[in-house]
Amino acid sequence: MYIKNIISKRPYVIAGPCSAESKEQVFDTAKSIQDVADVYRAGIWKPRTNPNSFEGVGKKGLNWLKKVKEETTLKVATEVATAKHVELCLEADIDVLWIGARTTVNPFYVQEISNALKGTHKTVYVKNPPHPDLGLWIGAFERLYKSGICRIAAIHRGFYSYKKAVFRNDPNWEIPIRLRKEIKDLPIICDPSHIAGDSLLVQDIAQTAMDINLDGLMIETHNYPKTALSDSNQQISPKQLKNILNKLILTTNKLRDEKHELELLDFRDKIDMLDSLIIEMLTKRTDVVKDIAKLKLQNNLTIFQFERWLEILNTRRQKAIDDGLDKEMIIELFEVIHKYSILLQTSIIRK
Template identity: 50%
Template sequence: MSGNAAMNDWLKAFNLDRPLLIAGPCSAETEEQVLVTAKALQNTDTNVLRAGIWKPRTRPGNFEGVGALGLKWLLKAKRETGLLTTTEVANPIHVDLALKHEVDILWIGARTSVSPFAVQEIAEALKGTNKIVLVKNPINPDLSLWLGALERFYKTGIEQLGAIHRGFSSYKDSLYRNIPEWQIPIDLRQELPDLPLILDPSHIAGDRKLIFDLCQTALDLNYNGLMIETHPNPDQAWSDAKQQITPETLAAYTRKLKVRKKSSSNQDYETSLSRLRLQIDKLDEQLIQILIDRMQIADKIGAVKKTHNVAILQPERWQAILQKMINLGVDKGLAEEFVYRLFQAIHQESIAHQQKILHTTSAKQANSH
């Protein structure tokens, strides 16, 4: 599957001079709401109308979609505006109904892509069609699961594939509803360089104030498109009200967003970039050496703890180091979450080194048994 250019053909067929834009309400609520939204989106750069028909919720009791009735509204909106349509499908029944109502693009939600059984059933239901299928990242940060979901469709004969980055759940409090974990979609791109990648900033943000910056970040990283939840009256939305924007705001955002070139042949650019990358390479080498030196000290600490039969984890010491480093990093312009994750990883590696020391039996001790 890696590097298969056919996966990118469907996007090229749109003949776009800007990234693909998918927009529409989180949920189809009424026929009027869907049609009003679609007609308003005609005045924007929107290429595809989205709307949730079936809404799998984390907990029961919330609005879970109008069901198949909403597909009739999507079809009517498509015929009246010329916009293509897309919706989420979570099982073969949804697939069958969506196909009967001429839905152009089907997407697989994060709660579905986490389940290989569910993905396989949907892939089998789509076998023999030429539909475009977009696969959202699974809710947990697992690149293999995301790749596996895409591979199941490809092996069933679905070549018109794309990925949607909607962020990852975390038990830790964060600025975002779902943490972006930008490195994971970057790694996905390394595995599948021809796979179109679309950002869903609405589900990452959980707050409309964060959407523009997330979109710009995606374009800075050469994403191929955006899927933005758009509603004529966001505060009155039946689901995810806080993360939806109006069609007018969408139009304003897309006018302001800057689409980056993939590269430049300008000599000044090449010279400046080469010089700066050389500096980065040297600093990266220094970082690795500093980490090696740190772990060698961790080994010595492990030996001292072993001699005195002391536990590896010292919570008060760890919390003091973590808070000190966060404060220092934030004061110098680093993101708190970045510093937190960096030192979590360093701490885990230090623990692993000390565990190895504590569990190592010396040759002298081994010979005495």
């Protein structure tokens, strides 16, 4: 997949309100951030969970974005969810279109948008689907690419979680890291606003995005966040945006100092050795699981033993706490181990 480079610097900054609310609000916010942003974003069609919520100003908002494009140094971007949205944006010469999470999840919608874009040279951002389905996300890029769209980028906005958490959406950083492995040259931009759900957390998430070498940030910015008609809790002011960007620490993935390079290699050797030991222990554990499966088969026992599973969870969690480890990490680790233990026992018993 050949992807044209659309990122001119790091971090590449996309900023603007969640929703375009008025001509004045759109233009005033744009003027306030044009010295720090590369692209101005504003939603004019807002697919909301609750139909009684503000769902955007619609087509007239495109004229407001055109004014921003004509009178500032900013490119302009908005979300599209249908082929008709694409048609209207093409007529208004909107620079960048993005496909939202609720649209990415549906291959039929993505295909309609891809067909509508065929023959154009528009830049298209694709937000991840609400749930961590990497194949679905990659499929959206493939559909666009088959329609001749090669100016593309990913927007990582986190994933819905059933668990009560600090963030609105689970960052699940391993998913964008895996995406980069699958599509090497694809720019990946983080949306700290939607991950956070709280303006106070945007700084930390933006820094983490830079720490894992993502290419840019899409941050919801509003002249008066508290009065915003949508997502007011997670929007920040232009002044806050500038403060966040100024505080970012940009790191490199290469060490310039030879001494520190050797020290890092030594640490990595130690990690490799420990990982090898972990695999050896998992191999031994697997052998025991096989013996357990044979015993259960001989005695007509069920594969899943609920009380034993609770015992494993509770004792491993407490061990993690006692040893100063993150208990959630240990629980997730043993959930995966237990899942594959069940699958292995099932395959043995069903033979």
